[in-house]
Amino acid sequence: MAVSQNKPLPKNIKYGIVLDAGSSHTNLYVYAWPAEKENDTGVVHQVEVCKVEGLGISGYSQDTEKAGLSLQQCMKRAQEVVPEQQHGETPVYLGATAGMRLLSLQNRSIADRVLSAVEKMLHSSPFNFQGARVISGQEEGAYGWITINYLLGNFRQPGWLNFLPHLRSSRGTSGALDLGGASTQITFVPDQEPIESQENSLHFRLYGKNYNVYTHSFLCYGKDQALRLKLASDLQASSTRNGSLLDPCFHPGYLRIMNISDLYTNPCIANGEQQLPFTQLHLQGNGDYQRCRMTIQKIFNTSHCPYSSCSFNGIFLPPLQGEFGAFSAFYFVMNFLNLTTEKNPVPLDKVTSTVERFCSRPWHEVKAEFPKIKEKYLSEYCFSGTYILSLLENGYGFTTEKWQSIQFLGKIGSSDAGWTLGYMLNLTNMIPAEKPPTRPLSHASYVGLMVFCSLVLVAVLLLGWLTFHKPKCLQKGLI
Numbered sequence: 001m002a003v004s005q006n007k008p009l010p011k012n013i014k015y016g017i018v019l020d021a022g023s024s025h026t027n028l029y030v031y032a033w034p035a036e037k038e039n040d041t042g043v044v045h046q047v048e049v050c051k052v053e054g055l056g057i058s059g060y061s062q063d064t065e066k067a068g069l070s071l072q073q074c075m076k077r078a079q080e081v082v083p084e085q086q087h088g089e090t091p092v093y094l095g096a097t098a099g100m101r102l103l104s105l106q107n108r109s110i111a112d113r114v115l116s117a118v119e120k121m122l123h124s125s126p127f128n129f130q131g132a133r134v135i136s137g138q139e140e141g142a143y144g145w146i147t148i149n150y151l152l153g154n155f156r157q158p159g160w161l162n163f164l165p166h167l168r169s170s171r172g173t174s175g176a177l178d179l180g181g182a183s184t185q186i187t188f189v190p191d192q193e194p195i196e197s198q199e200n201s202l203h204f205r206l207y208g209k210n211y212n213v214y215t216h217s218f219l220c221y222g223k224d225q226a227l228r229l230k231l232a233s234d235l236q237a238s239s240t241r242n243g244s245l246l247d248p249c250f251h252p253g254y255l256r257i258m259n260i261s262d263l264y265t266n267p268c269i270a271n272g273e274q275q276l277p278f279t280q281l282h283l284q285g286n287g288d289y290q291r292c293r294m295t296i297q298k299i300f301n302t303s304h305c306p307y308s309s310c311s312f313n314g315i316f317l318p319p320l321q322g323e324f325g326a327f328s329a330f331y332f333v334m335n336f337l338n339l340t341t342e343k344n345p346v347p348l349d350k351v352t353s354t355v356e357r358f359c360s361r362p363w364h365e366v367k368a369e370f371p372k373i374k375e376k377y378l379s380e381y382c383f384s385g386t387y388i389l390s391l392l393e394n395g396y397g398f399t400t401e402k403w404q405s406i407q408f409l410g411k412i413g414s415s416d417a418g419w420t421l422g423y424m425l426n427l428t429n430m431i432p433a434e435k436p437p438t439r440p441l442s443h444a445s446y447v448g449l450m451v452f453c454s455l456v457l458v459a460v461l462l463l464g465w466l467t468f469h470k471p472k473c474l475q476k477g478l479i
């Protein structure tokens, strides 16, 4: 036991857990940070992500208990990641997004039962359960924006090296674009002030600085619900008598059969089912990007705008400003199409031609090339790529030039881009409103600075000595 004296003291690490209960699935994130640096920027980072098997919690409306049980495996994983003696002090939060917002609109009591089932499960875990709730679209946008700016270091205050002009950070904040399965969010700091519409306006004071942020969450415009909107609009425009539809957003040779009742089961699609003389929809792909884009265009209503400028459906959108980070399905789809790998953003015309070429490829060929990718994902990359272009170009007005300011992000460092980190930082009060007092230099920086100064001093002395006492060997004409 005597040797244990020489062991370095263990670092005091704290942990926090957030479950992102999305419309398509649930992810559990474990975050960690050194306890003594709690209020610094950029110290909290993701140490684990666990993907919950099966459906998103809103998918268990027929058997609500299963929503709770589905989380068991990832909760076990979290118990392995967080040291046992810290389980009791580690907070756990669950935030549900658009899938649960839709279920609440459709049937409030079932949605409450789903939430109770997940609460019961999380209460029974050894962690410090802090609540499960449906977060608003505004919160989802805001926390996504906080997450990426925290991770990108954009809230960082000038440090002691900032007297050197080339090291001074002049960066502002980055906008956040999030594409989920059931909703999509756009959040950024506009130039224009004040923000014309109250419900799209947020105010933050972070690390001593004020931020006026624009945000909007479009319910039903996540990529799964957008596909439903598009199909419902196609059906309305078609004169099919047997439910067969040619779909330009799927590959030539692709066939999908859907129950009409599944299409009309949520509040995104207003009634219309009753008039149809068939119960199934037979979709037949023909991979025509231009036509696909035209059919998607119909789900964006741009006929009215009660503000100085709008995105679509009469929703206020100020002029786009600054850089944007685009994550979740924006990233999954662009990454699959190899459009995120280059250092500089891929130009809009190259993105368009890549999606166009991909859509035109026969389904059997695509399937043979990517046998390991889930068929649900693979079959929808053509639609999703086209939808992303429609949403960003036509919906939000990203022009060829503005497109260059979008960066598609999966992770920033070890952490996934998404709303969960911002949510936890806020609920644990880890983002102070005021700038924390600057701490004295750390030991390492102090030693570094001393060594640097000593070297400069030695160099100056040597130079002086050489100048005034030129050694004989350096004097001209000696040889």
Ligand SMILES: O=P(O)(O)OP(=O)(O)OP(=O)(O)OC[C@H]1O[C@@H](n2cnc3c(O)ncnc32)[C@H](O)[C@@H]1O
Pocket (backbone or CB within 6 Å): 021, 022, 023, 024, 025, 056, 097, 098, 099, 179, 180, 181, 182, 183, 184, 222, 223, 224, 328, 329, 332, 333, 377
């Ligand atoms: O935010 P909400 O709307 O509640 O939805 P979500 O949280 O479940 O949405 P995700 O960002 O997890 O996923 C967005 C969509 O991308 C799909 N998706 C997830 N992983 C993917 C991958 O690797 N390739 C293609 N699509 C993927 C998923 O099925 C959804 O349709």
Ligand SMILES: [Ca+2]
Pocket (backbone or CB within 6 Å): 022, 023, 097, 179, 180, 181, 328
């Ligand atoms: Ca999401």
